[in-house]
Amino acid sequence: MSASRVPQQLDRRLALEMVRVTERAAVAAAVWRGRGDEQSAEEAATNAAYAELGHMPVSGRVVIGSGVEGEVAHLFIGESVGGGGDVVEIAADALEGATLCAKNMPGSMAVMVLAAPGSLLNAPPVYMDKVAIGPGYPQGIVSLAAKPEENVRALAEAKGVPASEITALVLDRPRHAGLIAAVRGVGASVKLITDGDVAGVIHTTNPRESGVDIYLGIGGAAEGVLAAAALRCMGGQMQGRLILDSEDKRTLAKRQGIRDFAKVYALEDMVAGDCLVAATGVTDGPLLQGVRLGRSVVETDTLLMRAATGTVRRIATQHRDLAKFGFDD
Numbered sequence: 001m002s003a004s005r006v007p008q009q010l011d012r013r014l015a016l017e018m019v020r021v022t023e024r025a026a027v028a029a030a031v032w033r034g035r036g037d038e039q040s041a042e043e044a045a046t047n048a049a050y051a052e053l054g055h056m057p058v059s060g061r062v063v064i065g066s067g068v069e070g071e072v073a074h075l076f077i078g079e080s081v082g083g084g085g086d087v088v089e090i091a092a093d094a095l096e097g098a099t100l101c102a103k104n105m106p107g108s109m110a111v112m113v114l115a116a117p118g119s120l121l122n123a124p125p126v127y128m129d130k131v132a133i134g135p136g137y138p139q140g141i142v143s144l145a146a147k148p149e150e151n152v153r154a155l156a157e158a159k160g161v162p163a164s165e166i167t168a169l170v171l172d173r174p175r176h177a178g179l180i181a182a183v184r185g186v187g188a189s190v191k192l193i194t195d196g197d198v199a200g201v202i203h204t205t206n207p208r209e210s211g212v213d214i215y216l217g218i219g220g221a222a223e224g225v226l227a228a229a230a231l232r233c234m235g236g237q238m239q240g241r242l243i244l245d246s247e248d249k250r251t252l253a254k255r256q257g258i259r260d261f262a263k264v265y266a267l268e269d270m271v272a273g274d275c276l277v278a279a280t281g282v283t284d285g286p287l288l289q290g291v292r293l294g295r296s297v298v299e300t301d302t303l304l305m306r307a308a309t310g311t312v313r314r315i316a317t318q319h320r321d322l323a324k325f326g327f328d329d
Contacts, residue, residue, distance in 0.1 A: 009274045009308050010114060011086060016304075017056045018112055018278040019315060023300045025049040025094040025110035026280040027325045030291035033283060034104030041101045042066070045094035045110055045282075050074035050081065057085035063120045064091030064113070064222045068252075077125075077256075089115045091225055097196040100283055107196040107285035112278050113229040119273035121225050121265060124252035127243040128221035130197075133214050134205040135235025144239045144264050148216050149182045155214055156188075163187045169200045169212045176217050183216065198279075199287045201227035205234040210286060218243060228270035229277050233305035234312060238267045277305040298325060 028048035032041035046066050053060065060082040065075040075081070075092055082088075090113065095101060097108035113120070131142050131151055137158045142151040148168075156163040164187040170176050172192040180190050191212060193200055197219035203210035224240045231238050244250045244261045253261060263269075280302040281288030292299035298319040305312050319325070 010088070010116060010276055012306065014056070014058065014086075014114060015276050015278070015306065018114055018276055019280070019302050019304055021049050021052040021056065022110040022112050022278045022280040022302060023317065023319070024052045024325065026282045026300055027291050027293075027298055027319075029095045029101050029108070029110065029282045030293060033101055033290075036102050038098040038102040042095045042098045046072070046074050049092060049094040049110065049112070053081045053090075054083060056082050058082040058088045058114070059084055059086065060088050060090045060114075062092065063089045063122055064093070064225050066092075066094065067125060087117050089117055089120045091115070091120055091222070091229065093198065093222060093226055095282065096198050096223065096226070097282070099195050104283060105194070106283055107193070107199050107287070108282040108290075109196075109199065109285070109288055110280045110282060111198055111226050113226055113271075113275055115229070115271065115275040116273040119271055119275060120229075121270040122256040122258070123221035123225050123242065124249065124256050124258070126221050126249045126252065127218050128224040128240045129218050129243060130201070130224050130227075130238065130240050131214070131216055132201045132204050132227065132231065132238040133236055134207060137237065139237065142214065142237060142239070144241050147182065148179050149186045151214065151216070152183055152186055152188045159213070164189075166213045167191055167207075167211055168214045168216050169193060169203060170215075170217045171195075171197055171200075171219055173218070179217055196285075198223045198227045198230070199285065201238065202230050202234070202287060205231070205236055225270050226277075228267050229275045229307070230279075230305060231267055232271045232275055232307040233277055233310060235310070236267070238270070240265045240270060271307075275307045277303075279303045296320065296322075298322060298327075
């Protein structure tokens with residue numbers, strides 16, 4: 001592929017093509033809402049996203065996907081996708097919050113990132129320690145080098161409020177018991193979520209509506225890169241550090257070209273260039289409405305973001321061509 005075919009600023013016309021991918025994945029997952037079958041919901045979303053990507057006018061390489069080759073059929077790391085066109089990198093979570101979907105709980109969605117080549121951190125399927133805040137603060141006021149309580153105090157000072165007016169969002173996991181105690185120990189409050197840390201990071205960009213000032217804790221590395229892409233569009237700060245606590249995980253990291261296992265990645269390290277981000281709700285949540293499945297129409301709710309311009313659009317769509325989702329008229 002010639003250098004002229006490598007876009008440093010992405011063609012904005014690809015944005016709507018992305019939305020079609022996340023919409024189709026969300027609708028496929030929505031059929032499985034509340035059935036208690038995470039695997040089937042995730043497979044349906046992944047297969048739908050893969051099928052729609054085949055029509056997209058790009059020559060894409062999956063950097064963040066559903067797993068490694070040989071373990072999953074589609075959207076595995078390193079897979080080539082698309083119908084041909086501009087060379088791009090793709091990060092996709094066809095069903096962010098599979099457990100939420102299976103239990104019909106708030107916040108599951110289909111997410112996709114399109115980025116210029118060389119832009120995305122090639123994160124292996126491991127955990128990542130993260131700290132994130134929204135826009136409007138001096139650079140460097142939060143850091144993974146600081147203790148959680150120190151980050152809360154620094155954010156409170158920058159915001160001009162006492163620590164008691166800061167709310168940290170944390171995944172509800174036993175590993176976070178010490179973190180939660182430390183945050184509460186300085187008087188701040190903690191909002192716990194069961195899953196969905198991409199949306200969790202996005203919530204920091206609008207504390208007035210979400211009630212979330214800072215995201216803290218360990219979640220998926222793939223979700224970390226997806227969240228970083230959203231912050232590139234919406235503004236904010238984020239750091240991440242891969243949890244490579246076994247030889248198998250370090251081997252996975254080496255295969256992705258990672259040599260410094262202790263590196264702290266800034267937002268720009270995780271998403272270095274221009275990117276487009278689309279997220280479509282599967283179940284209702286504070287960020288997006290879930291899919292509405294009707295007899296003659298399917299309705300979807302999508303956020304579409306672009307880093308180059310900082311534009312954030314909300315797209316409410318009524319789909320009447322139900323055959324494209326595999327439904328009868």
